[in-house]
Amino acid sequence: MRYKSQTIAREYLVAALLLFLLQVVFGLLNITKYIWGYDPLLNIIPFNVSRAIHINLLVFWLLLALMGATYYMVADELKTEIYSAKLGRVQLGILLASGVAAIVGYLFQWNFGMPFLEQPTVVKLAIVVAALIFLANIGLTMFKNHHTLTRMTATLLGGMVMLAVMFLFGIPFMDNLSTQYYYWWWVIHLWVEGAWELIAASLVGWALIKVTGVSRQRIEGWVFAEVCLVLLTGVIGTGHHYYWIGTPRYWLWWGAIFSAAEPIPILMMLVDTVRHMLGARTLRTVNTLGLAWLGASAFVHFMGAGVWGFGQTLPQINRWTHGTQITASHGHFAFWGAYGMLAIALMYIILPELSGQSTEHGSKVGFTAFVSMNFSMIFMVMALLIAGIVQVYFQRVLGMEYLQTQGHMRLWYEVVLVAGSVFFVGTLLVLWDLLRLARTLPVGEPIPETEPEAIPGD
Amino acid sequence: MPRTHKILWIATLFSAFAFLGMTVDSLHRMSARTHADQxxxxxxxxxxxxxxxxxxxxxxxxxxxxxxxxxxxxxxxxxxxxxxxxxxxxxxxxxxxxxxxxxxxxxxxxxxxxxxxxxxxxxxxTNGWPPAPEGMAPAQGAASAELAGSKVYLAQGCNACHSMQGSGGALAPDLTHVGSRRSKAWILQQLDDPRRNNVQSIMPSFGQLATGDKQQLADYLVSLK
Incomplete structure (x- = not known):
């Protein structure tokens, strides 16, 4: 760590980790409700509440992780303190208070009632305030250092602005359900296949420069091309959500063509990451676990978002799979690969730097977590996929009643429960490992700035 | 900025504008497609x-x-x-x-x-979503009243409790051969008021079903010998 204000990143990342654990706990609760029809918690935490909490925590912990990493990265890139560490802490406080208010509110039916955007309007407005503080804090840091602004940080800011703007479309209540969903996708789709991709691409770029020592110019060129292609395919690609919701028929064409191209930039990111990792003969920083998570994230991002997404994006297939557990399979795989694993990779890179601990040889606990979480996630994703195929065949093709079909899917829900339990253990391990790495060795004076030695072939 | 980057940048902006244009058009058409006047x-x-x-x-x-x-x-x-x-x-x-x-x-x-x-x-x-299940297509040779009755059976979720040929719920009696045990009159009475046939029955009354639906359902069940 070079700058004192970077320590706010640790607070964001640790908060994110704890919320992640809570998300997994609620996931386990959800799957038990799927398996056993009798639900003793029916009138306390019914499925809709535990599911709302599960998916809200998902968004919440990932946002905290991305924001924390952004604070760290911007200071690192621009070689400066963050404009105001205090504002960063106020922002975190508002976000955590909003999160607690939302989750407690759900238990008492205080709910906006749109998936992922269940937060009541007052809470959403508080989140907007926090987002504005964040943008102001990052924006002012960049403005004060505009002469050292890098393309990577500019892209990151662009992603954050897009994220904040898109959120606004999720706030109003609309009388017409189709219109409400039309704009709901502007938040959901244009976040995960737009704004978040921009943020992720720039953070991955930064991490690659940092960890592999590959030249900035090469990486920045790639990131720019990837970001353009993400938006080029992803924006009109929103159309694959406009097949069946009361929208005009032409979206069947536009959605299909553009979303079929969406895996291209993700494939580029994978090739790019692997190339840079293999090409870096001399690593600037030896961070085995950080690299493992980063590389695996690029791969699972491609599989989960690219391949699994492509698998059901064409209307001829989507007509049958839309609204089944196949979507849940894709959702878990894509979020985990594109953002969950990336967040953990960034934690493995940032937290030890903040505490000054060595990362050279990842701990056994860390490796066990890496293996157990990824394998169990694959089992979960596969089980949900098979459950979804059973559902499509029995319910959509044969016309069997919904609940009856669910009975035939039970075996696969049981597999999800077993895999999810392994994933839970992995989460505990990764939490333990990262909290250990985050433990401060006393923060002294800012370490004098020293550029790493030039690397041959750079 | 290299030329390829410039082209990419322009194409991206163009796609965003195209998307906004399609949004205006979609919202216009959606009010008719969703019967917004209702x-x-x-x-x-x-x-x-x-x-x-x-x-x-x-x-x-x-x-x-x-x-x-x-x-x-x-x-x-x-x-x-x-x-x-x-x-x-x-x-x-x-x-x-x-x-x-x-x-x-x-x-x-x-x-x-x-x-x-x-x-x-x-x-x-919804552009034809969800698709009509192929398994619900009329079976050849089935009498039309019985076919309609089987649709009522599925639509009312009878199979949540009852089973037929091994598929369905386990809470209520199997109906695979119900026609050999019960008359049409008995079935109609059961639909109206299950407790008149059996005081301990936990089956809800389906008395509110349209008369035509009840007749079709009873015809269907009686045909299951």
Missing amino acids: LSAQVVEGKRLWQHYDCNDCHTILGIGAYYAPDVTKSFAQRGEPWLRKFLQNPAAMYPAGRQMPNYHLSGAQIDSLVAYLGWVSRID
């Missing part, structure tokens, strides 16, 4: 209730939401109004076994609004 205060109140109770985090609607409970896009057309009303009053009465929906103790006016909302949703032009 969005009465009651329908809107139904949507508000749907959101207030966070129904969408168990059910899908237009295929979006959680997968814990059935999609409701066409539930109005498939189940019919009486069924929906009865279910919303007391979900456990319709599905006494298995996965449950909490009883929200909705008032009569709230149920009216929710039913009006579901009626409006069922008329949205």
